[in-house]
Amino acid sequence: MTVPLLELRNIETFYGPIMAIRGVSLKVLEGEVVTVLGANGAGKTTLLKTASGALDSRKGQVLLDGNEIQNRDPDWVARQGIAHVPEGREVFPLLSVADNLAMGAFNRADKDAVAKDLETVYDYFPVLRKLSGKLAVYLSGGQQQMLAIGRGYMAKPRLLLLDEPSLGLSPALVGEIFAIIQKLNQEQGLTILLVEQNANAALRASQRGYVMEVGGMVMDGDSDVLLQSDDIREFYLGKKDEGVRGRRRWKKRKTWR
């Protein structure tokens, strides 16, 4: 069996006394796009932060290429090839677009390759090239998201962690962003772990998926299988059987089969 690029084993992460992640395991293979679905507060962001070292786990292991990397400093983790695109974009507002992108490559010395990657980012996000001199604060939400992804790419990561790229974007923009995510994966061979609430867009762009609920995994499988699951359809895609009255508001019990 091939060693997964990233593996989480029985991770437990706490905020003070509160256990936000209660024993989560997952694997991301090289070249894959993997989605983690979950409602607000399910622990998705905590999961990514634990993977990138922004948070320390109290128990369990984070393995990159089979080597333990848990509880290391985030900048060290970033140097190992994990780039984290945080929730809510978090671009540097008072830096220009170009400077923001340059920040993504802060720990790289290969100037020529950086220049080439910058071109690649501008090719994938033509709008960033046009706005390269502007301060990031003046960008729209969608443009900022593109910038954040571009900045992540500039680190030339082996694994890109994306935290809710669809947050606060219009449906058309969501489609655009996910199309680019898919292209980055297919054309650049970038491995991506993304957490999302937008199940439809995320599962279509990924090969495999996991479902988190109150800090634990409840389901995993191939994306096309998950898209057909009754509980995913009802709780994430809003497609429930209408019932006899033409509408049904009560929720059936989730079984995650």
Added chain:
Amino acid sequence: MTMPEVKSHDCDTLPKLFLKMSAVRGDRIAMREKDFGIWQSYSWNDYREYALAIANGLLSLGLQRGDVVSIQSEDCKEWLFADLGGQLAGGVVNGVYPTYQARQVEHTLIDSNCRYLFVEDEEQLDKFLEIENELPDISKVFVFDWKGLRGFEHEKVVPIETLYEAGKTYGTQHPHRVERIVADGRPDDLAILIYTSGTTGMPKGSMISQRYILFQINLAPDAVRQTETDELLTYLPLCHVAERIFSAWIPVSTGATINFAENSETVAQDLVELSPTYMFAVPRVLEKFYSRITTAMSEATWIGRKVFDAAMRVGMRRAEVLIAGEQPTALLNMQFQLADRIVFRNIKKALGLDRIKGLVSGAAPISRGLLQWFLAMGIPVDEAYGQTEAGVVTATRQGVIRLGTVGPAAAGVDIEISDQGEVLLRSPGNFSGYLNQPEKTAETLVDGWVHTGDIGTLDEEGNLSITDRLKDIIITAGGKNITPSVFENELKFSPYVSDAVVIGDKRKYLTCLVMIDQENVEHYAQTHAIPFTDYKSLCASKEIVALIGTELERVNEGFSSVETVKKFRLIDILLTAEDEELTPTMKLKRSFVNEKYSNLIESMYGE
């Protein structure tokens, strides 16, 4: 043969008793229910008023004596209002499990020829709407909770409040109608129907007379030690005869206070809030208490564990003395007091069992080790035995501990063991037969004796022990008779096993299907760093299979070679009460499991 008179407080039917006792008790609290997080009380006057409003309301709609009224809801105050209201009006009340699918609901409503239906909420209403074309005889449906139905219009469906209003109006116009109907009631009248989940085929409706109910009520205070000052927690389905007896009928006579659990998932929390003094429990609930404490202890600090173990040793020593029927020495008593003060009292508080006086286990066999564990903490668990067809017929006596027995016959009950070893029961509380099923009735009710289908023995003191269900006895290919439940119960005592079914009829050896306890096994996996994602992968993990294997081996040690289980498989689908594999009290249905998992079973016998 004439039946002996059965009376409680000089009344021979439940409606008569209810009218009398509710008037006597007036403003005393009859029940509590949680509403938006706050416990609301309802007095006996309220209980009476609502029940009468329902009775009068049903009469205003033309209910005739003997018409069937069904209640399809989780336990709540309205359940009891409708139960009593239906009977006060001369109707026959039928409880429908809220976990039933529409198809199963349809069967009981058609079979019972139901006229009026009470449903809890829109979810339950939807089941009716799905099958309403098959149910032309239902003339009205009342909804307890109208939430989500604003703007919904249907000629047959109204909120319960509409019925209350109609009932109050009718009551003022016909002030003594209900009283007259109640006065005309006779002990032989059919009072309620209880559908029991037949393990094969559709459920059968047991006909329960007023005499049966009164006979059960009279089990208190001797066999059922429930008194006026008791606080009850009601959380098992009221459709089930046991919860109905302990929480609905007996309190009418004793005046104990009923507390409804908020829902089936909050029972543990409600228990801590209420700390009831009297409670009926199925073994599964008691197993849960046990596994919660053992898991918590396995995580405690070193010193905490040592103290707990020491306390448990004292408790167990004392339990053994009590079981032997002797008095503990003064020293042992003192040690126990200390253990109680330091350890047990806190555990009991954490479980909500610190005030419990009567904890009754029934409806399924319970492991001896579990009873001993509770006794060690100073909580004697009573056992009661019975079935829908005969009600509760035995109960263990106070202070007399005979583990493994379900106690002697209650006053008025005759017990005989047939030549085949089957337990036969006779009492004024026998049921009156199965509705629309004379052949089945003739099989079960023979010359006034209920054939229970259970195998049992009586000891010299008259204590009954139940071995197993007659039809569950396994005869292996080698011709050996095996009682599967003995093994299953020992296995279920493991905190990692929720339920198990032993298989082996006409087979070379015994095998077993195991349903794991999700919470505890996940916890185990987590503490032992066993990666898993979901329930299926948990069941598939080598380490978990090995864990259950060890538990199984431990149980095997107590059995002779032919009685040991050679192979097992885990059921890797998380089952809920809505699934047909489980009974409403979350027990695996043996025959159903045999059929549904036949591939899994065959895989244990393939070469």
